[in-house]
Amino acid sequence: MRVEVMSVAVQKRERPRIVVMGGGTGLSVMLRGLKEMPLDITAIVTVADDGGSSGILRSELQMPPPGDIRNVLTALADVEPLMSEMMRYRFSSGSGLAGHSLGNLILAAMTDISGDFVTAVRELSRVFAVRGRVLPAADEAVVLSAEMEDGIIVTGESKIPEAGGRIKRVFLEPSEVEPLPEAVAAIEEADAILIGPGSLYTSILPNLLVPKLAEAVMASEAIKIFVCNVMTQPGETDGYTVSDHLQAIYDHVGKHLFDYVIVNSGDIPPQVQDKYAEKGAKPVELDYDEVTSLGYKVIADTLVLFRTYLRHDADKLSRHIYQLVQDWILRKR
Structure with missing residues (x-):
């Protein structure tokens, strides 16, 4: 043995x-x-995500956006397909629930239970038998901004593609x-x-x-x-x-x-x-x-x-x- x-x-x-x-x-x-x-x-x-369900949870709970992390956890998970489908499930109705992904809400709950986002990701990785490690780039949310070629500054990851101009550079705050x-x-x-x-x-x-x-x-x-x-x-x-x-x-x-x-x-x-x-x-x-x-x-x-x-x-x-x-x-x- x-x-x-x-x-x-x-x-x-x-x-x-x-x-x-x-x-x-x-x-x-x-x-x-x-x-x-x-x-x-x-x-x-x-x-850096600030749109949709992730953006709402980021703003209201002062946590890093969970959406991209949730997608990666689901992709690397070694669980039954139904469990992965549950993590991706998005509520289509309900006051306050519509638009939220169940996986995002689970990550938010785990963050509250464990005390920080990084621990929440680690614990959920264990629960879902993730093949590998999933790490946020930082343990705090960052704001992504873009300077367009015409000099206009667009703030917010979700707003950048909607600006309609050509991007010169992007930068983080902080x-x-x-x-x-x-x-x-x-x-x-x-x-x-x-x-x-x-x-x-x-x-x-x-x-x-x-x-x-x-x-x-x-x-x-x-x-x-x-x-x-x-x-x-x-x-x-x-x-x-x-x-x-x-x-x-x-x-x-x-x-x-x-x-x-x-x-x-x-x-x-x-x-x-x-x-x-x-x-x-x-x-x-x-x-x-x-x-x-x-x-x-x-x-x-x-x-x-x-x-x-x-x-x-x-x-x-x-x-x-x-x-x-x-x-x-x-x-x-």
């Missing part, structure tokens, strides 16, 4: 340690695939927000750091704007991978190519962060493009020569699935990521 326990412990230590940073639906979709791989996952999730020490340690110990997919300015960059997190990523010798969105996002990345996404990150952190960029090169059916075009979204163009001239290595493949919405093929994407990480570790040895 003791031999078996030791063997499992050794196997666990030998799993590549991967830190995934971001927020939003794209991150959760990808994590559903990654959790099936033999990886030690730490997800670092933005706390600017010197402290990250969780566990998040910094996870980055320092990582074999791989994965950023994206997700809203460039409102999900990805808020994590990299936390000074000590950005410094830890830049100092790390881990393989660094960027997963680019499949479609542009109205009000954020209208007309952006793959290199435009990378340039925006460079402009904010002052360094080329990534070794590899994973992008979709598969065709998107015209009827699907038409559906997204109605909302102003278009496929992100892979300007391959521009991306490679900047020193990035490109992994391009057909990585999309379409059901109700266009999403990354989580299984295929995860296999690419796992292979890159394995190859990187073998080269380092």
Whole structure:
């Protein structure tokens, strides 16, 4: 019996340690695939959300917004599908309840019971048998603002895509927000750091704007991978190519962060493009020569699935990521 326990412990230590940073639906979709791989996952999730149920709970209870955290917990949970569905359930009626996600309310209740948000996330992770760790980027809510190219300042994560202009830069208040020490340690110990997919300015960059997190990523010798969105996002990345996404990150952190960029090169059916075009979204163009001239290595493949919405093929994407990480570790040895 003791031999078996030791063997499992050794196997666990030998799993590549991967830190995934971001927020939003794209991150959760990808994590559903990654959790099936033999990886030690730490997800670092933005706390800048101020819209919908998260925004209400953030304002009324003075807690970090739970929505992105709840999505990631659900994606990594090892529970019956019905339990995951319950966490995602959103009330459609009821005074004070309409619009709230049950998972958000559970996180709010756990925060009140445990005394702080970080402990609440940790305890809920245990209850839901989460495969990996989920950490908020900070233990306090931050305010995300954007300076538009015309000089106008837009305050609030949910308001930025609605401003109707082109974004020059985004910034946090407070600017010197402290990250969780566990998040910094996870980055320092990582074999791989994965950023994206997700809203460039409102999900990805808020994590990299936390000074000590950005410094830890830049100092790390881990393989660094960027997963680019499949479609542009109205009000954020209208007309952006793959290199435009990378340039925006460079402009904010002052360094080329990534070794590899994973992008979709598969065709998107015209009827699907038409559906997204109605909302102003278009496929992100892979300007391959521009991306490679900047020193990035490109992994391009057909990585999309379409059901109700266009999403990354989580299984295929995860296999690419796992292979890159394995190859990187073998080269380092």
